[in-house]
Amino acid sequence: MAKEEHIERISMRWDRGEATLQSLGGMLAPVHFDLEDGRSVSPMHVAPWHDEDMDDQPGILRRLRGDWPCVPFGSQPQAPLPSPWDADTRPAVLQATEQHPHGYGANHHWSLGEADGSRLTATIRYPGDSPIEMLAREIEGVPGKAEIICSLTITPRKDCLLPIGLHPVFRLPGGEGEAELDVGPHRAVWSHPLDEDPPLSLVQPNRPFESLDGLWSRHDRPLSLSRLPMSGRSETLLLLTGASGRVVLTNRAERYSVTLRWDPAIFPSLMLWISNRGRDYRPWNGRHLALGIEPVRAAFDLGEAISAGRNPLRNAGTETAFAFKAGVPLSTRYGIRVDPA
16 A cells, blocks of 8 residues: 655635645645635635545646646657747756756645744755755735735746746636636737647647637637636647736636736746646546646746747747846745635
């Protein structure tokens, strides 16, 4: 019998909710928000295998939930990239050496601080051969509001050019079209250059579009993805450039809306992971329904070399990696608020 992995969790409460932070991946969920109309809602996603034996899975998947940082964002592609993504992508500055999906911090245990009133803290030190020294995060409840403010500090030990991102994942209602997604102003919507096998994306791959309502399906039909979930089974990745730093997801079935705000100067793009029960292998098993709303400075999830090198997004004027200087921390804040709808 496999030894059960020990996962620590700490919780904090403020006057409008409660939040729990786990050591594995530094993942935040569940988060309960107490609304003005007396209801309590929990918008953050918790994977359906949260209480199953997942010892054979990478750390990021074993207790997948809620929100966590990704440094670096993405991982090495498992298939050759099509043109124009297959151009020279040699990085200009020293890269990380780890190959963990979405970074070392997303797959290993963080050191959790003591719950301090309405505040949670956690840190993780990266291996000595990584150009990143440490990540630190903090979560605070906003007094009098159904809102939390999260902060992330990335401390590099060496100069490096890396993709970075935040990874909030939200629950979707079970009925078709019962959630409405408002991504705000943006420049373009890019579809992922690769697709999972068998083809699972709803959108024609490797194309730019104007908006979520102006997409083109792989079946040569107009397509909108502003209402979710979709019928059938699919797995779709999109990247919105020139994002405004504000997204609203409205759950019509449960009558609430959740607003995510971040700094678009640090994270100029938004990656959408529309997981619509598409993956039929372990641990997904055709049962995973969720929406990742992920502020990024990255070229999709294609990893360090692609994001730091020449790629179509950078050629179009979108920054896809952050230039860290040794010993100079990068700090950012983002907020999650819930309102009745």
